Amino acid sequence: MRKNDLETAAISAADRLERLPICNYHRFLFMVIALAFFFDNLDLAMMAYLLGSIKTEFGLTTAQAGMLGSASFVGMALGAVSSGMLADKFGRKPIFQISMIIWGLASFLCSTAQDPVSLAIYRVLLGIGMGMELPLAQTLLSEFIPAKQRGKYLALMDGNWPIAFICAGLMSYYVLASYSWRTMFMLGAIPAVFLFVVRRYVPESPRWLESKGRHAEAAQIVGGIENEVQRILKVDSLPPITQTAMMRDQGSFGLKVLWSPIYRRRTLTVWGLWFFALLGFYGLNTWIGALLQQSGLEVTKSVLYTVYIACGGIPGFLWAAWVVERWGRKPACISTLVGGAVMVFIYGWVASSAHTFVALVSAGAMMQFFMFGMWAVLYTYTPELYPTRARASGCGMASTVGRLGSLLGPTIVGVILPLVGQIGVFTVGAGCFVIAAFIVYRFGIETRGLSLEEISEIKIRKH
Template sequence: MAVPESSLPVDDRKSTVGINIPGRMERLPLTGYQNKLFAVIATAWLADQVDVALLTFLLGSIIETFHLNTIQVGFLASMTYLGQLIGNVIFGTMSDLWGRQKTFQITMIIWGIASLLAATSWNVWALMVFRVLIGAGVGGEAPVAQAMVSEFVPASVRGKYIAWMEGMWAVGFVCSGAISFFLLKYANWRWVFVCVGLLALVVLIVRRHLPESPHWLYDRGRFKEAEQVMTAIEQEVEKRYGRPLPEPQQVETDVHQKVLPVTVLFQRFYIKRTFMAFGLWFFALMGFFGLTSWVAVLLNQAGMSIVKSVGFVTLITVGGIPGFLAAAALLEKIGRKATTAIFLVMSAVLAYVYGHATANITTLFLAGFGMNFFTFGMWCCLYAYTPELFPTRARSSGAGFASAFGRIGAITGPIVVGYIVNAVGHAGVFSLGAISFVIAALLVLILGPETKGEVLEKISV
């Protein structure tokens, strides 16, 4: 609920004078300072995604260790996404209530410890529990990272920067495959979890240098702290800019009472956006994880060795890197809505082509490379678009709940695939992915607003 400044206590009214957080943030030229903040967030995101992707490359070895059937494999693959669902909801809401910085740190501690614990798994049930914990840490970070990047960079490059951050998912996926490929030659899958878990300690130390979001501090009524952090950011930027900062434009903002953020999502102004975002994430992630959780296993079952199938999947995943770069450019050039729809539709086309490709290794590689180009570009679109749909007071919650619906899709996808493989074979897996991507594209085209280049406060109420 918005509170006019005239109704605030006298001291609070005085403290808001001249703060103008949105205007002051928007006028800041991009310098090494903002890029440093972005690098800290993006590097942490990369490390998290390395851990999430591990199961794609280790599943073949884990199946051999615990003698799993296809149904058990489907449930194991889904545990990470169950954890992400829990993390999305809990830490997304926590970020809006308690702050971005503190929540960001907590998520890193959780997934780092859980990754080390996963290496000790004595049976598949223990591994499932630890994958839930890994998912909770990584899933909790997602909405916080989206909100932080959205609130630290100006509208003119906001979509591109969030897309670059999400592009670390493609880089992390490739790194995860490379680590698995080389370590599995000399050690078992447990050591891969240990190696990745140790990354958490390094990234946790780096993360300590992130400031709290001035947008969040102001919106929570902590005006003095908002002014202090904003002034410190301006001083750092001006030092690197080498000349006085341009004058800010005045952007009118409201101060909001401390309402439960989730209630904002279902207010009249946001309900259509909320429905679109929830459905978009559900179908996009059901398609994506239904495919990726199984692709190395399917190749292994088709006759490739575990190491060769891991290497092949790692190579075709490289297609995701130019994919996220293309998505980042198009998000700023033609807009969020059109770019998201294009990448979803092309993900559907290439998923279908890959699933029905011949056994010729060249054909499989080209189709798989193209599929990853568009599916990883699609991820960038989701992360750039979603936080712009919701106001500061509910930005992490909106992104978190949308992502949580995505995790429901991600949980559903691998389980459904386990039954599809038994019933109709491998091609049906990719048809499921294609149908899911098409539905997600239709939701964006029919219900999605365009948010390109708008100041965050101007696309919310």
């Protein structure tokens, strides 16, 4: 490295990574992390299709079923807050791998549950593993992809969520026709073996290593990445390093950073966004299959309807991946939330009335278009808002607060459904999205096109 290749290793790692052309190395790394993210989401999505069958087998009331549906979110809140702090202290990669072991084991245990209490306990454990993995995936990927395409890749990674939702529905449709919901959980445990692929091909984040003073290790990893990029592109040299004005990654780490004067407002903004967005999303989606069954559809048909509706999420996240780079993070976030609120209300009106199959699926697909697009923007926006020394903690705490909303959502729906009916439930969900959109409009900042270090520097100047 040249002598003035930069004053600190934190600057050199960031600038060396930022100047790399996007190539098959980045795409392969994206594919590995995104697949782990997909398998995690597959387990998470299953409950939307299995809750109706579990409720029937155990003879649960709607309130009890709602509490069971919320059990995994208790674990996700615990997992998200602990994984963020642990990853900022011990590294992204080892905690990412531990999370995969936990959710794989817990999914298998769910398949052995013989009563609702044991199933709830296993769902909490499953939630811990999922809560650990989801924010780490966005943190790890954000620290490797250059700023010019970071938003697109993070949004595409979250596109695994609607695809996982659809795959879980298709699996449920065929499995429930011949087997029980326990078989679904057993199948969900198998992808945990993907751990070995992550262990082999995903390196530790150089940005994190240098934030901990491990400069030689960071330099070795960045050098290996540069050599691999040169080999793939078949070039003898890479673009020159452009040193940008960057904040030195020194001082406090983890949770202390989130409440420092520089980041306090940003933290409160992100927490409000995640809480209300997830309260609305999971309150509706955990119950969507059971609500269709309550309307008179048989189990397998309600599962198939839910799959059809979820298909709207695929163009939704693809659209979001485009607009986060074209419009910016704030406009993309606000538009998906407001669009989701409108379509949630329309779907609730259609679902509560005697409308045709086409009307139900069309309204539902448009609802999922915006809601899954919202997810893509959330996972793009959040890791960009914090410095390396607190990025995993920031993502983890945002996810934790969101999981509190996730926890309340299914339970609230189970309680208010007998009182206000389906249209009342969807009206509450729409209101949650409107509140989240207002929070972003009033307090959010724009991060499009800036390196992670530049975002921190700009924030300092504003304060």
